[in-house]
Amino acid sequence: xTAVPGPEPGVQPPLHLHxxxxxxxxxxxxxxxxxxxxQFGVVAALGSVAKGLGQVVQGKSLADxxxxxxxxxxxxxxxxxxxxxxxxxxxGLADRFGRRIVLLVTAVAGLALTVAAAASPSFWWFVAIFxxxxxLLSTTNALxxxxxxxxxxxxxxxxxxxxxxxxxxxxxGLIAVVHSxxxxxxxxxxxxxxxxxxxxxxxxLRGWIEEPDxxxxxxxxxxxxxxxxxxxxxxxxxxxxxxxxxxxxISFVTGPANSFIFLYAQNVLHQRGIVxxxxxxxxxxxxxxxxxxxxxxxxxVGRRPAGxxxxxxxxxxxxxxxxxxxxxxxxxxxxxxxxxxxxAPAIGAILNEEFPTSVRASVAGWFLAAGVLGAVAGLxxxxxxxxxxxxxxxxxxxxxxxxxxxxxxxxxxxxxKGKEPEDLWPEP
Numbered sequence: 001x002t003a004v005p006g007p008e009p010g011v012q013p014p015l016h017l018h019x020x021x022x023x024x025x026x027x028x029x030x031x032x033x034x035x036x037x038x039q040f041g042v043v044a045a046l047g048s049v050a051k052g053l054g055q056v057v058q059g060k061s062l063a064d065x066x067x068x069x070x071x072x073x074x075x076x077x078x079x080x081x082x083x084x085x086x087x088x089x090x091x092g093l094a095d096r097f098g099r100r101i102v103l104l105v106t107a108v109a110g111l112a113l114t115v116a117a118a119a120s121p122s123f124w125w126f127v128a129i130f131x132x133x134x135x136l137l138s139t140t141n142a143l144x145x146x147x148x149x150x151x152x153x154x155x156x157x158x159x160x161x162x163x164x165x166x167x168x169x170x171x172x173g174l175i176a177v178v179h180s181x182x183x184x185x186x187x188x189x190x191x192x193x194x195x196x197x198x199x200x201x202x203x204x205l206r207g208w209i210e211e212p213d214x215x216x217x218x219x220x221x222x223x224x225x226x227x228x229x230x231x232x233x234x235x236x237x238x239x240x241x242x243x244x245x246x247x248x249x250i251s252f253v254t255g256p257a258n259s260f261i262f263l264y265a266q267n268v269l270h271q272r273g274i275v276x277x278x279x280x281x282x283x284x285x286x287x288x289x290x291x292x293x294x295x296x297x298x299x300x301v302g303r304r305p306a307g308x309x310x311x312x313x314x315x316x317x318x319x320x321x322x323x324x325x326x327x328x329x330x331x332x333x334x335x336x337x338x339x340x341x342x343x344a345p346a347i348g349a350i351l352n353e354e355f356p357t358s359v360r361a362s363v364a365g366w367f368l369a370a371g372v373l374g375a376v377a378g379l380x381x382x383x384x385x386x387x388x389x390x391x392x393x394x395x396x397x398x399x400x401x402x403x404x405x406x407x408x409x410x411x412x413x414x415x416x417k418g419k420e421p422e423d424l425w426p427e428p
Contacts, residue, residue, distance in 0.1 A: 015214060015217065016213050017151060017153050017156075017213070018156075019156055020148075020152055020156040021159075021163070024151055024208060025148050025151060025164075026163070028144045029148075029163045029164050029166065030167060030201065031167075032141050032144040032145075032165075033170050033171035034107060034198030034199070034202055035110065035111075035137040035138075035140040035168065036141070036167070036169065036171025036173075036175075037171035037174055037194075037197075038110055038111045038171075038198065039110075039114075039134065039138070039172070040175050040176065041179075041191060041192055042077070042134075049123065049188045072123070073260075075383070076123060077255075077383075078379045078383075079127050079131055080127055080130045080134055081134070081376045081379060082131075082372060082373075083132070084371075084372040085369050085372050085373075086135030087135040087138040087139045087368045087369070088362075090102070090139045091142055091362065092362045092365050093361075094139075095359060095360070095361045098211050098219075099215055100209050102143060103143045103144065103147065106136040106137070107137070107140040108199065108202055109133075110133045110136030111198055113130070113133030114133055114199075115192060115199065116133075117129040117130055118192035138368050139365075142361075142368055143361060143364070144167070144168075145351070146352060146360055146361050148160040148163070149348065149352035149353075150213075150214040150357065151210070151212045155299075157353070158294075158295045158298045158299050158345040158349050159295055159345075161295075161345050161349055162292070162341075162344065162348075164348070165345065169284070169287050169341070173284045173287075176262065176276075177277045177280050178191060180273040180274070214357045236359060239354050239413060240355075240366055243350065243351060243354065243363070243366075243367055244366055244369075244370035245370070245409050246307070246311075246347065247367045247368070248370045248371065248374035248377075249374060249409070250311055250314065250343065250403070251371035251373075251375040251378065252374040252375070252377055252399070253315055253318055253399070253400045253403050254340065254375070254378075255374060255378040255382075256375075256378045256382035256383070257314075257396070257400070259379060260382065260383075261321065262276065264329070265279070268392065269325075271329070279330050279333055279334065283338075284337075285334075287338060288341070289338060290339065290340065290341025290342045290344075291341045291342075294341055294345040294346060297309070297342065297346070298345045298349055298417065303349050303410075303415060303416055303417055304413065306342060307343055307346035307347050307350065307410050308410045310340065310342040310344070310346065310347075311339075311343060311403070311404070311406065311407050312404055312407060313335070313339025313342060313343075314339045314343065315400050315403050317331075317332050317335040317336035317339055319400050319401060320332030320336075321336060321396070324392070324393050351367055353419065353420075378399055382399045385398055
């Protein structure tokens with residue numbers, strides 16, 4: 001491990017920061033991978049869950065082919081997404097008790113509930129169990145990014161955020177590949193039982209995960225009172241409203257685009273599992289390329305243009321994915337993943353650089369909450385339109401395209417490229 005002193009202006013004592021590839025940051029990426037494996041299971045196995053807990057019959061409607069109607073699926077997914085609002089107060093706990101302890105507890109509890117979902121006797125039991133676990137795993141991923149950003153300097157921060165995003169993506173991709181290749185043998189119950197593996201991994205990483213120095217310095221300040229859960233001081237609320245708007249907008253697209261993609265491939269286009277697995281692996285390659293490109297753009301061009309480019313790409317390529325053919329699905333999916341990966345380092349850096357340490361975890365919670373509301377709204381709109389005669393293409397265009405107009409929100413924020421958080425928000 002390479003610990004480097006951070007020459008942070010206005011902060012005493014000096015911070016001891018890490019490189020983006022040091023053990024402390026890599027451990028956070030591994031925890032994010034575990035949360036991705038647990039959280040993405042509901043998306044990857046949605047088609048199998050619908051068949052296993054619904055009723056498939058001969059017919060042309062979505063409910064006939066899938067086992068449950070698009071409205072039922074949309075409402076169920078919306079409930080699961082809506083439950084992530086619980087991550088707001090949970091994430092806020094990290095401003096009071098520390099990043100490390102909250103991160104470890106939420107990861108273990110969230111993965112345990114993922115395992116429990118394997119015993120679901122009905123679709124709504126499945127929804128209820130996942131709804132309990134989702135806010136915990138959402139908190140895990142958010143705090144992984146917060147801790148990684150706080151432990152690094154300006155030259156490493158976008159790289160560290162990209163590494164956390166890559167960890168989450170690898171976990172999500174693993175469960176998608178496993179389901180695509182082995183769902184016939186394992187069923188959705190067996191797939192969820194595999195969450196026992198990352199569940200066992202998290203305690204092993206406990207010794208590698210550190211409390212960031214920025215948090216320790218903030219807590220040591222005599223005149224820095226403990227924050228109220230989720231509270232953000234008035235001076236930061238305008239910026240908070242802007243980043244929340246960005247979170248709502250991107251999730252309005254990614255909520256339905258990601259949630260229905262495997263059901264659409266498996267139950268509507270009847271794509272073979274091996275093809276779906278190859279599509280996920282290909283998305284892993286483009287996702288890595290996107291993270292590298294997004295990190296470069298965020299550091300060299302700026303956080304704002306990199307984030308805006310990512311939003312436009314997600315909107316355009318997600319629309320292509322649902323155009324109605326297998327080639328469009330594969331191309332649209334892998335390119336949408338690339339665009340989302342370009343977006344990730346920029347928004348991660350913005351969230352952690354625009355706000356001081358005392359409220360940084362709470363801001364991450366508000367961003368999650370805004371994303372939850374956006375995803376729920378997008379799921380309901382997309383699900384209702386898609387239910388009528390399998391109109392996935394029309395649903396995608398109607399739901400996704402208007403979001404491209406929100407890219408101007410980035411220019412309501414100051415550019416933070418090349419700056420430390422302490423330069424923008426000096427703290428004692």
